[in-house]
Amino acid sequence: MSHPCHQCGAEVGEGNPFCRQCGAPQIRVGQGGEEPPAGEFAGTQSSTAGTISAQPPYASVNISINRRLARKQAALAGILVAIIIIFSSFSPWALLLIALPGFLAVQLYYRNGPGQKISSGAGAGIGLLTGFIGFLIFSVPALPLALWYVVLHPDPGLMQQFRTQMEAAAHSNPNPQAQQIVQNLLTPGGMAFICIAGFLFLLIWTLVLSALGGAIGANFSKRR
Numbered sequence: 001m002s003h004p005c006h007q008c009g010a011e012v013g014e015g016n017p018f019c020r021q022c023g024a025p026q027i028r029v030g031q032g033g034e035e036p037p038a039g040e041f042a043g044t045q046s047s048t049a050g051t052i053s054a055q056p057p058y059a060s061v062n063i064s065i066n067r068r069l070a071r072k073q074a075a076l077a078g079i080l081v082a083i084i085i086i087f088s089s090f091s092p093w094a095l096l097l098i099a100l101p102g103f104l105a106v107q108l109y110y111r112n113g114p115g116q117k118i119s120s121g122a123g124a125g126i127g128l129l130t131g132f133i134g135f136l137i138f139s140v141p142a143l144p145l146a147l148w149y150v151v152l153h154p155d156p157g158l159m160q161q162f163r164t165q166m167e168a169a170a171h172s173n174p175n176p177q178a179q180q181i182v183q184n185l186l187t188p189g190g191m192a193f194i195c196i197a198g199f200l201f202l203l204i205w206t207l208v209l210s211a212l213g214g215a216i217g218a219n220f221s222k223r224r
Contacts, residue, residue: 065122069113070105074129077105081134081206098206101134102127102213103220110221120215127214131206143199150195151188 002011007024017026080101088094106123166182184190 065109065116065118065126066113070109070126071129073105073108073112074126075133076108077101077130078133078137080104081131081210082137085134085138085202085206095205096209098131098134098209099127099213099216102130102210103217104213105130106214106217106221117221118218120218123218124211124215127217128207128211130214131210134210135203135206139199139203143196146195146199147192150191 002013003026004010005012005019005022005024005026007019008022010019010021012019012026018024019026078101081098084094084097084101105126106118109118109126163186166186169182171179185194
């Protein structure tokens, strides 16, 4: 089967790469701009659409918590923190219950909130805020009162007992620097330092346990 040469029009046999008349090459290159058939394009488009629609939407979307509601519930549960700290003066074991208000604050948030699940980190944040608010409720009146009682108007019997214990500890340590430190702690400034250090330790303890209770509360609500 032959075809005309595209250069001179002479007949060129099938399979001949060059025209015998003018020597022009007979290799035909398809145009790059040719559009595929409508059926093929439609099939490709529908296949692509099916692939896109088959992909699942992003399920792990970070949902921010309602901060206003979280602060409200943390303030309510913070009152319980202050009560627990007050009762710890009668029994130090009561300080272990400080995790309970953090747990309670998260449960109150779930009950009054939009019903969205929150992460353990968000629950720990609510618990942390609960512990901080509760400590403020307790310490705002308690710290000035403690400083007034310990530094300005110390109880003679209690101070004498404390002094005796500190001096006994100093005598048991032959290091002169340790004995000097004990003597400095027995001064009014040293007593104020001990009082403030005790409140700082109580703050750290309260924040850690409250955050732990909030994280446990978030995990507990996820499993329900």
